[in-house]
Amino acid sequence: MNIFVCIKQVPDTEASLSVEGGRKVRESGLKWVISPYDEYALEAAIQLKEKTAGSTVTAITVGPARADGVLRTALAMGATAAVHVETDSELDHHAIAACLAAAVRSCGEPDIILAGKQAIDVDAGVLPLFLAQVMDLPAASGVIAMEVTDGLAKVEREIEGGARERIEMALPCVIGATKGLNTPRYPSLMGIMKAKKVEVKKFTPAELNVESLEPALLLESLSVPEEKAPGRVIEGEPADAVRELVRLLRDEAKVL
Amino acid sequence: MDYLLTDEQKMLRDMAAKFTANEITPVAAEMEKAGRFPHDILKKAGELGLMGITLPEEYGGGGMDSVGYMLAMEEIGKGLASLVLIMSTHISLAAGSIHKFGTDEQKQKYLPDLCSGKKVGSFSLTEAGAGSDAAGLKTRAERRGDTYLINGTKQFCTLDPDCDNVIILFALTEPELKTKGISAFIIDKSMPGWRVGKKEHKLGIRTATTSELIFEDCEVPAANLLGEENQGFKYAMIALDSGRIGIATQALAVAKASIEAATEYAKNREQFGKPIAALQAIQWMIADMNTEYDASWLLTYRAALMKDQGLRFSREAAMAKLKASETASFCADAAIQIHGGYGYTEDFPVERYYRDARITRIYEGTSEIQRLVIALNSMK
Numbered sequence A: 001m002n003i004f005v006c007i008k009q010v011p012d013t014e015a016s017l018s019v020e021g022g023r024k025v026r027e028s029g030l031k032w033v034i035s036p037y038d039e040y041a042l043e044a045a046i047q048l049k050e051k052t053a054g055s056t057v058t059a060i061t062v063g064p065a066r067a068d069g070v071l072r073t074a075l076a077m078g079a080t081a082a083v084h085v086e087t088d089s090e091l092d093h094h095a096i097a098a099c100l101a102a103a104v105r106s107c108g109e110p111d112i113i114l115a116g117k118q119a120i121d122v123d124a125g126v127l128p129l130f131l132a133q134v135m136d137l138p139a140a141s142g143v144i145a146m147e148v149t150d151g152l153a154k155v156e157r158e159i160e161g162g163a164r165e166r167i168e169m170a171l172p173c174v175i176g177a178t179k180g181l182n183t184p185r186y187p188s189l190m191g192i193m194k195a196k197k198v199e200v201k202k203f204t205p206a207e208l209n210v211e212s213l214e215p216a217l218l219l220e221s222l223s224v225p226e227e228k229a230p231g232r233v234i235e236g237e238p239a240d241a242v243r244e245l246v247r248l249l250r251d252e253a254k255v256l
Numbered sequence B: 001m002d003y004l005l006t007d008e009q010k011m012l013r014d015m016a017a018k019f020t021a022n023e024i025t026p027v028a029a030e031m032e033k034a035g036r037f038p039h040d041i042l043k044k045a046g047e048l049g050l051m052g053i054t055l056p057e058e059y060g061g062g063g064m065d066s067v068g069y070m071l072a073m074e075e076i077g078k079g080l081a082s083l084v085l086i087m088s089t090h091i092s093l094a095a096g097s098i099h100k101f102g103t104d105e106q107k108q109k110y111l112p113d114l115c116s117g118k119k120v121g122s123f124s125l126t127e128a129g130a131g132s133d134a135a136g137l138k139t140r141a142e143r144r145g146d147t148y149l150i151n152g153t154k155q156f157c158t159l160d161p162d163c164d165n166v167i168i169l170f171a172l173t174e175p176e177l178k179t180k181g182i183s184a185f186i187i188d189k190s191m192p193g194w195r196v197g198k199k200e201h202k203l204g205i206r207t208a209t210t211s212e213l214i215f216e217d218c219e220v221p222a223a224n225l226l227g228e229e230n231q232g233f234k235y236a237m238i239a240l241d242s243g244r245i246g247i248a249t250q251a252l253a254v255a256k257a258s259i260e261a262a263t264e265y266a267k268n269r270e271q272f273g274k275p276i277a278a279l280q281a282i283q284w285m286i287a288d289m290n291t292e293y294d295a296s297w298l299l300t301y302r303a304a305l306m307k308d309q310g311l312r313f314s315r316e317a318a319m320a321k322l323k324a325s326e327t328a329s330f331c332a333d334a335a336i337q338i339h340g341g342y343g344y345t346e347d348f349p350v351e352r353y354y355r356d357a358r359i360t361r362i363y364e365g366t367s368e369i370q371r372l373v374i375a376l377n378s379m380k
């Protein structure tokens, strides 16, 4: 199988973020990781490869030079090839999807393309579906269980209220992975040393003939939310405290 | 210090950090309290290549450099310091000695199982009468045709009898030659005549079992002599140079864990209407802890880098071990001070760090012996 997995480099979930110039996250000193949902996609891709002899897993990322790090990690976990679409431009999700689609096509015909259902930096949650649209493929996102047999992907996706929807799609298709799909493995030391020897293919969007990178969506500004006031404890006898609570909710918070 | 590191070193460190957060930290306090040897953790570490980090890939090792090893061990030690003692003994002292001084057959026979973690390596030099003065050992190895007959009692060996042990043992082959009459042997479980005596009950690092080893007419095939006869003491000293980088790293781990715990606590603990982190008295402690830690880290990094570059590093490894171990004690002590009374209880991890820090000034050469090594090497 020709398996592809799209991964994005994002700031570590534990990083404390600050804004620079009103539109960008300050990057100096930040630790970068693979977006956690992408790790589920990567693990699923590697498991699929291990099940089907002769398969390849190509990890693809779109981003600046530093994004190379996530491809190295993907290779260390078990991806067999890596493609970096290198750009310093701020792309919107349409442009990213166009770059990813072009990168996939440059490597041949895909059997399946996996991605995280969303990246934890901007949390847009649209990429798997945009990519499917650009490539004219069926897609399911929020996938929590999957099985691939005989040219079919049978998946379960999480929907509102904790319910699950079961879907069957013909391959090739696009899958957006969510938490619970699997437990991503650690990159082993042997994998890390092997990854060092793999050459990452690098392209600019222009080299992949991606026509327009003009954003359809413009980021106006970025700001850190104001710190929430701390909660208040109302002391006293329960009956009095409840009366006071109701008064505060009505008169101060004006929610009643 | 990321700007000093290669991509592979950072990836190994990040992997070790993740492994520690998921597999070690959640169980560390309970395991240490029970003094339970970490068989499961070592097995998983073996699967990830962490039991053979610096050994060549042809024997199933990771082929990583000593700087990478230092980074990985520090992450693991932040979760559970005992693990660094077990793993550095295993990697640097046991597997490292076989790799450096062993024959091809010995390497083929032992290294793959050591690198995978199937076998666990130990290093047995110390005896009741031979601690700092390691050359004063009394255990005898007498040649009898194709075997050596070993008799004697070893003290304080980092070894758990429930493992498939491989021990680098030091014994006298030519007693009249003293230091020049000591040889090294590879002992394993197939050889009858050795057993574990008393297990020590210790102040800290309790999951790393410390055992007395008793040899009574233990028959060791001559093929298990390590390197040349009567060269054992030299081999031990060479192995301990590397071992000291490991213990320095264990100390760094305890120092770092202490700093992280104390910083977090200081930001959240309020007295006199504000976080204690706002008090200059606390800030100065945090400043000193960080400065001592960074100095120790850089000394250890230098020793590891010199080793990777094939330079002599005995003096630098001794400095790293001396400084880092004293820093660990300093930081753990300050961390308890910052925690106040809560730091003295088992509800916070700093009392464990305080106990674990203490041993790093003793084993693989006490602070006094490190100063001796530094002085002798500095006056050459």
Ligand SMILES: Cc1cc2nc3c(=O)[nH]c(=O)nc-3n(C[C@H](O)[C@H](O)[C@H](O)COP(=O)(O)OP(=O)(O)OC[C@H]3O[C@@H](n4cnc5c(N)ncnc54)[C@H](O)[C@@H]3O)c2cc1C
Pocket (backbone or CB within 6 Å): B089, B122, B123, B124, B125, B126, B128, B130, B131, B132, B133, B155, B156, B157, B158, B159, B202, B210, B359, B362, B363, B364, B365, B366, B367, B368, B369, B372
């Ligand atoms: C938990 C633990 C695990 C260990 N693991 C191992 C192991 O796996 N393998 C192994 O072989 N050993 C091991 N050891 C032994 C350890 O390396 C020794 O305890 C250490 O080298 C000190 O020896 P000693 O305890 O006999 O102290 P001593 O040598 O008796 O020292 C007592 C004091 O005298 C000082 N002193 C001694 N000589 C001098 C000198 N010339 N100048 C100045 N001061 C001096 C020392 O610094 C110390 O303060 C372990 C010990 C412990 C506690």
